[in-house]
Amino acid sequence: MRSSSPTRRVALLGALAVFTLAGCSAPAASAPEPSVDTHGAIDGATELAEPALGLTSVDADGRVTHLDLLEETTTEIGEVRVPTAVHSDGRYLFVADDEGVSIVDSGVWTWDHVDHFHYYRAEARVLGDVDGGGTATVATSNSSTTGGTGLFFPASGEAVLLDTEALSKGEIVERFRLDRSSGAGLVVPVGSFAAVAAGDEVSLHTADGAEAGARTPCVDPAGTITTRVGAVIGCRDGALLVTVADTGPAVERIPYPEGTTAPRATVFANREGRPTVAAPAGEAGIWMLDTRERTWTLVPTAEPVVQATAVDDKDAHLLALTPDGRVLVLDGETGQLRARTEPLVGASLAAGRPVSLLADQQRAYLGGAEEGRLWELDFADGARVAREFTPATAPLFTAETGR
Numbered sequence: 001m002r003s004s005s006p007t008r009r010v011a012l013l014g015a016l017a018v019f020t021l022a023g024c025s026a027p028a029a030s031a032p033e034p035s036v037d038t039h040g041a042i043d044g045a046t047e048l049a050e051p052a053l054g055l056t057s058v059d060a061d062g063r064v065t066h067l068d069l070l071e072e073t074t075t076e077i078g079e080v081r082v083p084t085a086v087h088s089d090g091r092y093l094f095v096a097d098d099e100g101v102s103i104v105d106s107g108v109w110t111w112d113h114v115d116h117f118h119y120y121r122a123e124a125r126v127l128g129d130v131d132g133g134g135t136a137t138v139a140t141s142n143s144s145t146t147g148g149t150g151l152f153f154p155a156s157g158e159a160v161l162l163d164t165e166a167l168s169k170g171e172i173v174e175r176f177r178l179d180r181s182s183g184a185g186l187v188v189p190v191g192s193f194a195a196v197a198a199g200d201e202v203s204l205h206t207a208d209g210a211e212a213g214a215r216t217p218c219v220d221p222a223g224t225i226t227t228r229v230g231a232v233i234g235c236r237d238g239a240l241l242v243t244v245a246d247t248g249p250a251v252e253r254i255p256y257p258e259g260t261t262a263p264r265a266t267v268f269a270n271r272e273g274r275p276t277v278a279a280p281a282g283e284a285g286i287w288m289l290d291t292r293e294r295t296w297t298l299v300p301t302a303e304p305v306v307q308a309t310a311v312d313d314k315d316a317h318l319l320a321l322t323p324d325g326r327v328l329v330l331d332g333e334t335g336q337l338r339a340r341t342e343p344l345v346g347a348s349l350a351a352g353r354p355v356s357l358l359a360d361q362q363r364a365y366l367g368g369a370e371e372g373r374l375w376e377l378d379f380a381d382g383a384r385v386a387r388e389f390t391p392a393t394a395p396l397f398t399a400e401t402g403r
Contacts, residue, residue: 042145042168045122052108052121053402055365055374057395058083058095064104066124066401067374067389074391077104078126088399089140090272092127092167094149095397096138100131101151103172108402109144112273119402128172132158139188139224139231142273144168148175148194148207150187157182159196161189161207176209188224190231191244195251197221197233202240204249216240216251225268227275229291234265234279241291254294262298265289267307271359272403274312276332280305285335286320299335301328306349309359317379319364321357325349327366329379339383347371356398367398374398 055067056077064077080102083095091109095102107124110117134155141147145168151160159178166173178196185198194205197218204213223234230243238255256264265279265287275292285300286308303322310332311317318332325346329339345355345368353369363386364377372394376387 042120042122045120048119048121051110051117051119051402053360053400054106054108055367055389055395055398056088056093056104056106056401057367057374057391057398058086058093058104059393060369060396061393062095063393064093064095064126065391065393065395066106067391069376072387072389075124077106077124080104080126081129083397084135085138086397086399087138087140088401089142089144089149090399090401090403091144092140092149093397093399093401094136094138094140094151096136098133098135098155100129100153101136101138102129103127103167105167105170106399106401110403111145112142121402125170127167127170130160130162130172130174132156132160134182137184137186137224139186139226140164141189141226141231142228147191148189150189150194150196152180152185152187152196152198154183154185157185157198159185159187159198161187161194161205161209163207164189175207176205178205178209184220184222186221186224186233188231188233188242189226190242190249193244193249195231195233195240195242195249197224202233202242202251204242204251212249213251216253222264222266223268223279225270225277226273227270227277227291228273229275232268232277232289232291234268236264238296239265239289241294252294254289254291254296256296257298260298262287269307269309269357269359271309271311271313271361274310276310276312278308278310278318278332280308280320286318286330288318288332297333299330299332301330301335302337307355307357309357309364311359311361311379313361315380319357319359319379321345321349321355323349325355325368327357327364327377327379327383329383339379341377341383341385344368344373344375345371354397356395358398358400360400360403365398365400367395369394369396
């Protein structure tokens with residue numbers, strides 16, 4: 001087991017064959033360190049008038065492909081090890097297996113300036129690997145050019161913070177690697193800090209690994225997501241919300257409503273950056289956590305759900321996946337059913353295979369490994385199937401990128 005170490009740079013693995021995305025002719029170049037005035041731009045990237053939305057997938061053999069949703073063309077990016085889990089921040093895919101995490105840059109991203117956005121396209125490529133023991137949990141911020149990305153390896157108990165700005169230059173740089181006890185854990189980036197959840201407590205750290213405040217109890221940490229308000233860490237009795245102010249990082253506890261018997265939230269999902277997030281609560285319904293109001297709401301559902309994601313728009317759309325593979329469109333305040341699909345991914349769920357349910361402001365995307373298909377759903381129009389794609393290789397994991 002390795003102890004806390006200084007910044008280490010992991011060399012890119014050999015000469016990578018670079019596949020540019022459809023319509024992209026940007027050169028492969030190292031980027032200068034961006035300043036706060038670059039609006040998320042890096043050298044070699046092209047700024048676009050609209051987001052270059054796509055679906056980036058990894059199949060069961062580790063092949064990585066990108067489907068351009070505007071051009072409806074598919075580009076091969078490269079190969080990684082066979083994945084057991086995939087996490088994405090809307091640009092990068094962090095492909096985990098028992099040996100570590102492979103990092104894929106989809107080459108498309110959105111820079112959020114709060115009141116407006118900037119959209120970019122650069123080269124798509126496999127950046128390299130970060131070694132670690134056991135399938136890592138991955139936590140990202142809402143920025144793909146600044147801050148950090150957290151990895152926690154459960155078998156080795158290693159907590160790693162990567163430099164996300166370095167990733168935007170094609171480099172894998174570890175800001176810290178700390179030893180913790182093996183088992184479940186999280187490394188959650190928050191501004192220029194990170195929270196490490198392991199061993200029934202959360203510690204705060206600067207980017208170089210030094211502790212930055214008192215430790216906070218968190219029994220059985222599981223599940224994390226970053227909203228516009230701050231970073232969420234799931235605990236047995238509720239959630240911790242980690243924010244950063246002028247005085248440094250702060251931790252607030254958001255307990256479950258008194259007397260609740262519903263299963264706890266362990267997997268959070270939402271439209272990226274929005275303050276409200278959703279998590280399945282077994283047969284009891286869906287937990288909604290409003291990070292702005294610091295409140296939990298249990299939304300009842302007429303049937304059990306296995307996945308849920310909050311669109312958090314003006315119409316309070318809430319999406320859920322049933323055990324038989326249907327997508328439900330619900331009222332996020334009452335749980336009232338608004339629409340439902342046919343059982344599109346029932347075979348994948350029955351076989352215990354991964355299913356991806358993703359949402360943006362206007363569409364939802366569904367992918368099933370067993371079905372070998374990707375669906376675009378108009379959730380505001382009766383869950384209508386707007387488009388259906390049949391990739392050349394069946395996607396095992398899919399992420400929406402460019403948002």
